[in-house]
Amino acid sequence: MALIVVGSVAYDGVETPHGKVDRMLGGAATYIALAAAYFTPVKIVAVVGGDFAQEDIHLLASRSIDLTGMEHVPEGKTFFWAGVYSADMNDRTTLRTDLNVFAGFNPKLPESYRGEPHLFLGNIQPDLQRGVRQQMTGVQLTGGDTMNYWINDFRPALLETLRQWDFLLINDSEARLLSGEQNLRRAAARILEMGPHTLVVKRGEYGAILFRRTAGEPRHFIAPGYLLQQVFDPTGAGDSFAGGFIGYLAGRGVAPAGGHLDFAELRRAVIYGSVMGSFCCEQFGVDRFRTLTREEIDARYREFQNCTEF
Amino acid sequence: MALIVVGSVAYDGVETPHGKVDRMLGGAATYIALAAAYFTPVKIVAVVGGDFAQEDIHLLASRSIDLTGMEHVPEGKTFFWAGVYSADMNDRTTLRTDLNVFAGFNPKLPESYRGEPHLFLGNIQPDLQRGVRQQMTGVQLTGGDTMNYWINDFRPALLETLRQWDFLLINDSEARLLSGEQNLRRAAARILEMGPHTLVVKRGEYGAILFRRTAGEPRHFIAPGYLLQQVFDPTGAGDSFAGGFIGYLAGRGVAPAGGHLDFAELRRAVIYGSVMGSFCCEQFGVDRFRTLTREEIDARYREFQNCTEF
Numbered sequence: 001m002a003l004i005v006v007g008s009v010a011y012d013g014v015e016t017p018h019g020k021v022d023r024m025l026g027g028a029a030t031y032i033a034l035a036a037a038y039f040t041p042v043k044i045v046a047v048v049g050g051d052f053a054q055e056d057i058h059l060l061a062s063r064s065i066d067l068t069g070m071e072h073v074p075e076g077k078t079f080f081w082a083g084v085y086s087a088d089m090n091d092r093t094t095l096r097t098d099l100n101v102f103a104g105f106n107p108k109l110p111e112s113y114r115g116e117p118h119l120f121l122g123n124i125q126p127d128l129q130r131g132v133r134q135q136m137t138g139v140q141l142t143g144g145d146t147m148n149y150w151i152n153d154f155r156p157a158l159l160e161t162l163r164q165w166d167f168l169l170i171n172d173s174e175a176r177l178l179s180g181e182q183n184l185r186r187a188a189a190r191i192l193e194m195g196p197h198t199l200v201v202k203r204g205e206y207g208a209i210l211f212r213r214t215a216g217e218p219r220h221f222i223a224p225g226y227l228l229q230q231v232f233d234p235t236g237a238g239d240s241f242a243g244g245f246i247g248y249l250a251g252r253g254v255a256p257a258g259g260h261l262d263f264a265e266l267r268r269a270v271i272y273g274s275v276m277g278s279f280c281c282e283q284f285g286v287d288r289f290r291t292l293t294r295e296e297i298d299a300r301y302r303e304f305q306n307c308t309e310f
Numbered sequence: 311m312a313l314i315v316v317g318s319v320a321y322d323g324v325e326t327p328h329g330k331v332d333r334m335l336g337g338a339a340t341y342i343a344l345a346a347a348y349f350t351p352v353k354i355v356a357v358v359g360g361d362f363a364q365e366d367i368h369l370l371a372s373r374s375i376d377l378t379g380m381e382h383v384p385e386g387k388t389f390f391w392a393g394v395y396s397a398d399m400n401d402r403t404t405l406r407t408d409l410n411v412f413a414g415f416n417p418k419l420p421e422s423y424r425g426e427p428h429l430f431l432g433n434i435q436p437d438l439q440r441g442v443r444q445q446m447t448g449v450q451l452t453g454g455d456t457m458n459y460w461i462n463d464f465r466p467a468l469l470e471t472l473r474q475w476d477f478l479l480i481n482d483s484e485a486r487l488l489s490g491e492q493n494l495r496r497a498a499a500r501i502l503e504m505g506p507h508t509l510v511v512k513r514g515e516y517g518a519i520l521f522r523r524t525a526g527e528p529r530h531f532i533a534p535g536y537l538l539q540q541v542f543d544p545t546g547a548g549d550s551f552a553g554g555f556i557g558y559l560a561g562r563g564v565a566p567a568g569g570h571l572d573f574a575e576l577r578r579a580v581i582y583g584s585v586m587g588s589f590c591c592e593q594f595g596v597d598r599f600r601t602l603t604r605e606e607i608d609a610r611y612r613e614f615q616n617c618t619e620f
Contacts (some may be wrong), residue, residue: 088492182398185539206516209537222534222617227519229495267620307532308618310577 002041002066003250005033005243006107006132006144007122009046009070012285013082013096016089016233024285025056027079028122028145031236034289035243035276036120037063038297039251043116045069045107045132049077049100059290068110076101089234090204109135118250120242123147126154126161133164140255143167143196145242151178159194166261167198169242175201184209185220192218198261200245200270202238205231210270212263219263223270224308226278226300233284237277240289244276245269275300312351312376313560315343315553316417316442316454317432319356319380322595323392323406326399326543334595335366337389338432338455341546344599345553345586346430347373348607349561353423355379355442359387359411369600378420386411399544400514419445428560430552433457436464436471443474450565453477453506455552461488469504476571477508479552485511494519495530502528508571510555510580512548515541520580522573529573533580534618536588536610543594547587550599554586555579585610 012026033042043066052072060067079102082095107128114137121129121144133142143165150158151174162168168191176182179190184201188211191199199211199218207225211218248269254261275297282288322336343352353376362382370377389412392405417438424447431439431454443452453475460468461484472478478501482494488504489497494511498521501509509521509528517535521528558579564571585607592598 183538183540185537203516206513207534220537220617221620222537223620224517224532224534227495227530227532228493230493264620271620305620307530310531310533310574310581310615 001118001250001253002043002116003036003118003120003246004043004045004069004109004113004116004132004136005029005036005120005122006045006129007032007124008079008102009044009048009052010079010081010102011051012235013080014233014235014284015084016284017085017087018230018232019284021284023080025053025059026081026236026285028236028239028242030060030286031239031280032120032122032243032246033060033065034063034286035240035280036247036250037065037243038276038292038294039244039247039272040118042066042247043069043113045109045113047071047073047101047105050074052078059286066112069107069113071108073101078102083235085234089231107132117141117255118246120144120246122239122242123150126150126158130157130161130164141166141249141261143169143198143246145169145239146174146178148174148177163195165196167200168196169200169202169245171202171204171238175199185218188218188220198266200273202241204234204237207274208241208270210266212261212266221263221267221270223267223274223304226274226304227307228278228281231281234281235285237280240280241273241277243273245273247276248272271301271304272297275304311428311560311563312353312423312426313346313428313430313556314353314355314379314419314423314426314442314446315339315346315430315432316355316439317342317434318389318412319354319358319362320389320391320412321361322545323390324543324545324594325394326594327395327397328540328542329594331594333390335363335369336391336546336595338546338549340370340596341549341590342430342432342553342556343370343375344373344596345550345590346557346560347375347553348586348602348604349554349557349582350428352376352557353379353426355417355419355423357381357383357411357415360384362388369596376422379417379423381418383411388412393545395544399541402544417442427451427565428556430454430556431475432549432552433460436460436467440467440471440474451476451559451571453479453508453556455479455549456484456488458484458487473505475506477510478506479510479512479555481512481514481548485509495528498528498530508576510583512551514544514547517584518551518580520576522571522576531573531577531580533577533584533614536584536614537617538588538591541591544591545595547590550590551583551587553583555583557586558582581611581614582607585614
């Protein structure tokens with residue numbers, strides 16, 4: 001039983017107030033997979049170029065992440081993104097986006113992937129997301145991410161895609177844009193009518209809110225953000241949150257089984273998401289995941305409990 | 311055993327996306343007192359002008375708020391403030407500030423106030439705050455609020471005042487300004503060296519964080535903001551938070567007794583603060599407090615538990 005993760009594997013150039021790295025492993029699928037792999041076996045679907053480094057393959061493989069579905073295009077280059085963060089790191093400016101081989105990404109699932117029960121669709125074109133799900137033969141839990149660009153310019157395709165999802169995981173501004181509602185409770189109620197029975201709204205340093213469709217008004221659970229002593233580099237924090245969230249659910253064998261996902265398990269998944277997002281910010285890029293242990297993750301989960309219960 | 315509340319009693323003109331009121335009861339001490347009065351007897355120290363309406367006196371008196379210390383200046387006018395909120399209500403622009411009789415506010419405590427154990431000093435000039443505390447004969451728990459203006463332009467006076475306080479209750483930007491630290495954990499550690507053993511950092515819609523000095527690193531407790539269906543008017547929400555916080559502690563007879571305030575009680579006080587701040591936003595000005603019951607407050611406290619425990 002494994003989790004399929006679809007999305008970008010990339011190189012990033014990042015500058016924060018704490019330093020600058022010209023080129024490091026990045027991409028949504030990379031962060032999601034590295035975070036989720038602490039909880040469940042992961043199989044990646046992605047595309048990389050001839051420049052993709054052997055050491056980066058080793059890192060992913062060292063976490064038993066299945067790379068059968070990671071297509072190599074030797075004549076092309078890997079997706080490259082560069083950006084610089086503001087002094088308080090709440091804003092970032094994109095300096096460069098070279099889609100490279102990612103521009104032609106058309107995910108094809110290896111035979112060995114198709115029977116898996118859990119699917120996370122990273123932020124790619126909604127029709128491609130839908131196409132991936134159609135290749136799965138017994139998927140039990142489907143969800144993913146999207147972004148402003150797809151919400152604005154590919155709305156019909158996105159809505160068709162969302163109809164088949166169990167959960168959607170987006171940030172607060174995306175939730176407002178998708179729903180047309182400023183108030184998050186109203187926004188959530190709208191989105192939960194679009195298909196997903198579960199919505200996670202990420203709020204950056206302020207944590208996340210889980211909404212769950214019920215017969216009446218949606219239920220919700222509010223998780224604060226972990227209070228770091230220092231945010232070193234926020235790149236990938238949202239994707240690490242996603243990896244912790246879906247990784248925990250997949251690892252627990254949680255499946256909607258007729259539409260029911262246990263609310264208590266979903267709450268725990270949100271906290272594991274916050275935990276993984278917080279660790280991600282402690283070092284540049286994926287560096288924190290090179291040394292992070294499951295014991296540290298569980299210790300921080302308990303710290304979350306200590307800092308929030310009353 | 312009563313709580314002494316010192317600060318402004320005012321009239322406000324407020325415009326939000328939901329409507330406009332030209333003149334309504336306002337002022338920090340008003341909101342603090344109205345919120346605290348659900349938990350403990352309150353005695354106000356303030357100044358108003360000859361225009362202060364009998365119906366507003368009735369409202370405060372109907373909550374058994376002692377107005378002996380509310381000075382009337384018949385020839386003067388009550389402090390007036392007017393402002394307009396942005397579309398998302400996260401920003402507001404001041405249109406008018408007429409200090410009127412508040413400009414000469416020099417709080418003098420009636421004899422009947424001086425022996426009380428609990429003191430909340432609203433946002434006024436730090437020397438005046440210190441002067442009030444000196445008039446108290448057996449105060450056990452002292453704390454209050456301040457703002458950017460005093461932090462920037464009256465820093466030495468403010469630091470001298472803070473040395474005598476048990477707790478400080480400010481918002482996140484004020485905590486950053488006072489400490490010179492961007493990161494809230496570091497900011498809190500600095501502030502807890504200035505005198506108060508307890509710091510509450512308000513974060514608006516995102517809730518609040520409680521920090522507590524210990525022998526090592528400060529302990530903290532994170533409370534999310536209540537997720538309202540609609541924010542009608544945020545005016546006074548921070549002061550209502552303060553009223554719920556100190557009102558709960560005073561009502562429980564909590565005192566530092568050699569510097570020790572029970573952390574569990576402080577957590578509950580922060581949640582009651584969030585509860586009172588959330589109710590305040592549901593109607594214009596103090597209107598929600600005209601009908602709010604203690605049963606509704608306790609129901610929302612339980613709702614907070616349901617929405618946050620995992």
